[in-house]
Amino acid sequence: MSPLQSLPSAYTASSPEALALEISELGDWFHNIDLHGIQTAPNHFLGDFPNVKWRHISQSIPQDLNGATVLDIGCNGGFYSLQMKKRGAERVLGIDICDRYLNQARLASRTLGLEIELEKRSVYEVEQIAGQFDFVIFMGVLYHLRYPLYALDKVVTKVGGKLVFQTMIRGSEEVKPWESDYDFWRKEMFADPSWPQMYFIEKSYSNDQTNWWIPNRAAAEAMLRSAGLEIESHPESETWICTPNAQSCEGRFVHQMEMDGTL
Numbered sequence: 001m002s003p004l005q006s007l008p009s010a011y012t013a014s015s016p017e018a019l020a021l022e023i024s025e026l027g028d029w030f031h032n033i034d035l036h037g038i039q040t041a042p043n044h045f046l047g048d049f050p051n052v053k054w055r056h057i058s059q060s061i062p063q064d065l066n067g068a069t070v071l072d073i074g075c076n077g078g079f080y081s082l083q084m085k086k087r088g089a090e091r092v093l094g095i096d097i098c099d100r101y102l103n104q105a106r107l108a109s110r111t112l113g114l115e116i117e118l119e120k121r122s123v124y125e126v127e128q129i130a131g132q133f134d135f136v137i138f139m140g141v142l143y144h145l146r147y148p149l150y151a152l153d154k155v156v157t158k159v160g161g162k163l164v165f166q167t168m169i170r171g172s173e174e175v176k177p178w179e180s181d182y183d184f185w186r187k188e189m190f191a192d193p194s195w196p197q198m199y200f201i202e203k204s205y206s207n208d209q210t211n212w213w214i215p216n217r218a219a220a221e222a223m224l225r226s227a228g229l230e231i232e233s234h235p236e237s238e239t240w241i242c243t244p245n246a247q248s249c250e251g252r253f254v255h256q257m258e259m260d261g262t263l
Helices: 016-025 051-060 079-086 099-112 123-128 148-156 217-226 254-260
Strands: 069-073 091-096 117-120 133-139 159-166 198-200 213-215 229-236 239-244
Touching (some): 051 079, 051 239, 079 133, 091 099, 099 117, 123 148, 148 217, 213 217
Parallel strands (some): 069 133
Antiparallel strands (some): 229 239
């Protein structure tokens, strides 16, 4: 099977039992997707995930996406890619580094008759994808990365319209204004729980050794702004809808400016 593949829309399992078997053969699913009445992750520890988040986020995304292009970074089993395709998106490209998740997304898209493209690719390689997208989905990925801000800087280069961003949040959810600069000898703000900060997980969190960096709310929002985005809305506690700021719209991206010494 090629790394980049558009999937045909004419697939049906011979029986519900056969479909259930195919689902189980692909291992544990993190996305609970309704495949003709069969749930792929009915016992998810977060409930009906990610639909529990989508119910809030979906109101911030147009119902009619006719002609739109979508990049789903860390697409997992394909839930968000499929939702965007259901709304009429012309092109949906989902990328992930996990073959199991990509195979799950292939099965889901075939079963539902929704044609999406799926590619094995790291978030650190998104600049190799041609062009920009009307919607970029970057959900549930940041805290799994060793180099989260570097990845976010790269993601911004693909945002032609809106970024739908989600991350786990821990620590304070308070946001307050801060000064634009501080004297070297001032330290008291670092002891404030609402100061933008990220928690580094050296070993494991929630039985997952890939949970590396978890921000508080202030840090998540500060990172988005620092990467060249403007926050448009905050539809639920861990999700933000963003648009490129003027600098990003001009093609002046932060990590590129840092590399060429113009930051």
